[in-house]
Amino acid sequence: MNRSRLNSGRRLVIGVPFVWLFLFFMLPFFIVLKISFAEADVAIPPYTEIVSYAEQQLQVVLNLGNYLFLTEDELYLAAYLGSLKIALISTLLCLLIGYPMAYAIARARKDLQTVLLLLIMMPTWTAILIRVYAWMGILSSNGILNEFLLGIGLIDQPLRILNTDVAVYIGIVYSYLPFMVLPLYANLVKHDLSLLEAAADLGARNLASFWKITVPLSKNGIIAGCMLVFIPAVGEFVIPELLGGPETLMIGKVLWQEFFNNRDWPVASALAVVMLAILIVPIILFNRNQAKALEGKP
Amino acid sequence: MRRPSFSTLILVLGLVFIYLPMVLLVIYSFNASRLVTVWGGWSVKWYVGLLDNSQLMGAVARSLEIAFYTAIAATALGTMAAFVLTRIPRFRGRTFFGGLVTAPLVMPEVITGLSLLLLFVAMAQLIGWPAQRGLTTIWIAHTTFCASYVAVVVSARLRELDLSIEEAAMDLGARPWKVFVLITIPMIAPSLMAGAMMSFALSLDDLVLASFVSGPGATTLPMEIFSAVRLGVKPEINAVASLILLAVSLFTFLAWYFTRRADKRRSRAMQQALEEAGEAGLDKPLVAPPAHS
Numbered sequence: 001m002n003r004s005r006l007n008s009g010r011r012l013v014i015g016v017p018f019v020w021l022f023l024f025f026m027l028p029f030f031i032v033l034k035i036s037f038a039e040a041d042v043a044i045p046p047y048t049e050i051v052s053y054a055e056q057q058l059q060v061v062l063n064l065g066n067y068l069f070l071t072e073d074e075l076y077l078a079a080y081l082g083s084l085k086i087a088l089i090s091t092l093l094c095l096l097i098g099y100p101m102a103y104a105i106a107r108a109r110k111d112l113q114t115v116l117l118l119l120i121m122m123p124t125w126t127a128i129l130i131r132v133y134a135w136m137g138i139l140s141s142n143g144i145l146n147e148f149l150l151g152i153g154l155i156d157q158p159l160r161i162l163n164t165d166v167a168v169y170i171g172i173v174y175s176y177l178p179f180m181v182l183p184l185y186a187n188l189v190k191h192d193l194s195l196l197e198a199a200a201d202l203g204a205r206n207l208a209s210f211w212k213i214t215v216p217l218s219k220n221g222i223i224a225g226c227m228l229v230f231i232p233a234v235g236e237f238v239i240p241e242l243l244g245g246p247e248t249l250m251i252g253k254v255l256w257q258e259f260f261n262n263r264d265w266p267v268a269s270a271l272a273v274v275m276l277a278i279l280i281v282p283i284i285l286f287n288r289n290q291a292k293a294l295e296g297k298p
Numbered sequence: 299m300r301r302p303s304f305s306t307l308i309l310v311l312g313l314v315f316i317y318l319p320m321v322l323l324v325i326y327s328f329n330a331s332r333l334v335t336v337w338g339g340w341s342v343k344w345y346v347g348l349l350d351n352s353q354l355m356g357a358v359a360r361s362l363e364i365a366f367y368t369a370i371a372a373t374a375l376g377t378m379a380a381f382v383l384t385r386i387p388r389f390r391g392r393t394f395f396g397g398l399v400t401a402p403l404v405m406p407e408v409i410t411g412l413s414l415l416l417l418f419v420a421m422a423q424l425i426g427w428p429a430q431r432g433l434t435t436i437w438i439a440h441t442t443f444c445a446s447y448v449a450v451v452v453s454a455r456l457r458e459l460d461l462s463i464e465e466a467a468m469d470l471g472a473r474p475w476k477v478f479v480l481i482t483i484p485m486i487a488p489s490l491m492a493g494a495m496m497s498f499a500l501s502l503d504d505l506v507l508a509s510f511v512s513g514p515g516a517t518t519l520p521m522e523i524f525s526a527v528r529l530g531v532k533p534e535i536n537a538v539a540s541l542i543l544l545a546v547s548l549f550t551f552l553a554w555y556f557t558r559r560a561d562k563r564r565s566r567a568m569q570q571a572l573e574e575a576g577e578a579g580l581d582k583p584l585v586a587p588p589a590h591s
Contacts, residue, residue: 009474014389017379017445021398024442028413031420045419097315100308107305116309118554123316125499126546129520129527130539134319137326137531144322177316227404235406237506242527252408259412260509269416272409283401290400290450291393 029276036269037062047265066270075254076271080278082249086165086240087233090172091180094229095222097173098180102221103214105181106188117185124178132171132242139167139243163245171239176232180225187221188214220289227286231279251275320543327536344537354522354538361502361519364433368440368501369494375441376448376493377486381478383449384456402446411510414439418511431513439511440501447500448493455489456482488560495553499546 038047050061070076105116123131138144139162146158161167191214199209215222237252244250251271259268327345331338348354379399386392402410418428418435428435459482467477483490505520512521519542526535 010386010389013378014382014386014395017375017382018391018395018398020375020445021379021402021442024414024417024438025398025402025410028410028417031416032409032413035416045423097308097312100305101312104303104305104309114554114558116313118551119313120316121554122547122550123320125496125503125550126320127503127520127539127542129503129505129523130323130542131319133523133527133531133535133539134323136527137536138319138322140531144326174315174319177312181312231404232406235408237408238524252406255408255412265416268412272412275406276409279406283404284397286404287397287400290403291396 032269032272036273038266039063040264040266066266079249079251079254083234083251087230091226091230093173094180102181102184105185120178120181167243168240171243172233176229179228183224184221187218223289324540327540344533357517357519357522364436365498365501367437369498371441372444372448372497373494375445377452379449380453384453399449402443407506411507415510432516435511436508439507444497444500451493452489455486488557491556492553495549
C-alpha cells in the first residue's frame with residue numbers, strides 16, 4: 001500500500017479535529033491567562049496591553065493586581081468556598097439517589113432497560129434553562145408546592161424556598177442526576193452476576209456482597225458520574241442565578257456579574273484562572289477515566 | 299408478586315422527580331389565568347400570542363439556524379476525533395488529543411464562554427476576523443463542545459464494530475478512505491444520526507456560551523427566554539418552554555428510535571446468517587456473532 005498516502009490521510013484525520021480543538025478550546029485559556037494580568041481600561045476591548053514595544057525593546061508588564069484584588073475582597077473567597085460546598089453536597093446527593101436508580105435499571109429486563117434509559121437520557125438533551133424555570137413556578141411562595149401544602153393543611157403560611165440555597169440544591173440535583181445515572185448504569189450493566197451468586201453460595205448476605213463486590217467494581221462509574229456532576233456544578237451559573245437568592249454565593253455567578261455588569265474583563269479572567277486551577281485535578285482525573293472508557297480498556 | 303426492591307422504589311421516585319416539574323410546566327402553559335399559579339381553566343391563548351411576538355420568532359429562527367449548522371459540523375468533527383481515538387492506536391500526542399476531546403464535556407461553561415470571547419477579541423485585533431461577533435462565533439462555540447459529545451457517542455459504536463469487515467476490505471485492496479466511506483460510515487450511521495440530533499438539541503439549549511460570544515442583534519432563543527425569566531414566571535414563557543420541551547423530546551425519541559431500529563435489524567440479519575450457515579451444514583458460523591451490547 002502507498003505509505004505516504006496513508007500517512008497524509010492519517011495526518012488529515014488527526015489534524016482537523018486537533019487544530020480545531022486546539023484553536024477554539026486550548027488556546028483561549030492562554031489568552032484568559034494573559035488578560036488576567038492586564039488592567040481594566042476604558043477602551044475597546046476594555047483592558048490594557050501587557051506586551052508593548054518601547055524604545056525597540058519588548059516590554060511585558062505583568063500586573064498581579066487582579067489576583068491581589070481577589071484575596072482582598074472576602075466576597076471572592078466566600079464564592080469559591082460556597083461553590084465547592086454546594087457542588088460537593090449536590091454531587092453526594094446525586095450519587096445517593098443515582099446509584100440505586102442505575103442499579104435498578106441495570107438489573108431490569110433487557111427490553112425495559114432501553115425504555116428506562118431513554119427516560120433518563122431525554123432530560124439531558126432538554127433545555128436546562130427550561131427545567132430550572134419549571135422549578136421557579138413550583139417553589140415560589142405562591143407556587144404549586146406551597147399551594148399544595150397549604151391546601152392539605154400541612155403548613156399555615158407559605159415556605160420560602162425559591163431564592164434560597166435549598167432551591168439551588170434541588171436545581172443542581174435535578175439537572176445533573178441523569179449525568180450521574182448514565183455512567184453508573186454503563187458500568188453496573190457490565191458486572192458479572194456470577195460473582196454475586198458465588199458470594200451468596202458462600203453465605204454472604206445481599207448487603208455484604210453489595211458493599212464488597214458491586215461497589216468496588218463500579219469504582220470507575222462512580223468517578224465518572226461524580227466528575228460529570230461536580231466539575232460543571234462548581235461553575236454553574238443558570239441555577240444559582242434563577243433559583244438562588246442574594247446570599248447564594250457561587251463563583252460562576254460572580255464571574256458573570258464581573259464580566260457583564262462591571263465589565264471588568266481582567267478580574268473576570270483572573271476568577272476563571274483560579275477556578276480552573278481548582279478544577280484542574282478533577283478534570284485530569286476525569287480525562288484519564290474517560291480516556292480508558294473511550295479506548296475500551298477495562 | 300415479588301416485593302419491589304429498594305432500588306426499584308428509588309428509580310420510580312427519581313423518575314417522578316425528573317418528570318413531574320416538566321409535566322406541571324406543560325399543564326400550566328394551558329392555564330387561562332394570567333396569575334401563573336391560579337388555575338383559570340384551559341386555554342391556548344398564550345400559544346396563539348407567541349406567533350405575534352416577532353422578536354421571539356426571530357430568536358427562534360436564529361437558534362434553529364445555528365443548531366442546524368452546529369449539528370453538521372460537530373458530527374463531522376466528532377466522528378473524526380472518535381475515529382482517531384478508536385482506530386489509530388499510536389501517534390505522538392495521543393494522550394493530549396484524548397484530553398482535548400473529553401475536557402469540553404465537563405469544563406464549566408462560564409470558563410469556556412469567557413475564554414472563547416477573549417480569543418475572538420484577540421483574533422479580531424490581530425487578523426481582523428471576526429469583525430463582528432454573532433451567529434458565526436456562536437456556531438464555532440457550539441461546534442467545539444458538541445463535537446465532544448458526538449465523539450463519545452460515535453466512539454462507543456466504533457469500538458463495538460467487527461474490525462474484520464474493515465480489515466477484509468483493506469486486504470482486498472480498498473483504500474482506507476474508501477473503506478471508511480463505504481463500510482464504516484454505513485455501519486455507524488445510527489450513531490451519527492444520534493450524535494447530530496444530540497448536537498442540535500444541545501445547541502438549541504445553550505445560554506451561557508451564546509451570551510458570551512454573541513454580538514449585537516444576535517440574540518438566540520435561550521438568551522431571549524433568560525432575560526424574560528429573570529423577571530419571574532410568565533404564562534407566555536410557559537408556552538414557549540412547553541413547545542421547546544415537545545420539540546426536544548421528539549428529537550431525542552427519534553434519535554433513540556433510529557439507533558434501536560438499526561440495532562434490531564443488524565441482530566436479525568446476523569441471526570439469519572447464522573441460521574443459513576447452520577442449514578448449509580457448516581459446523582461453525584463464518585462470522586462470529588457480535589458481542590451483544
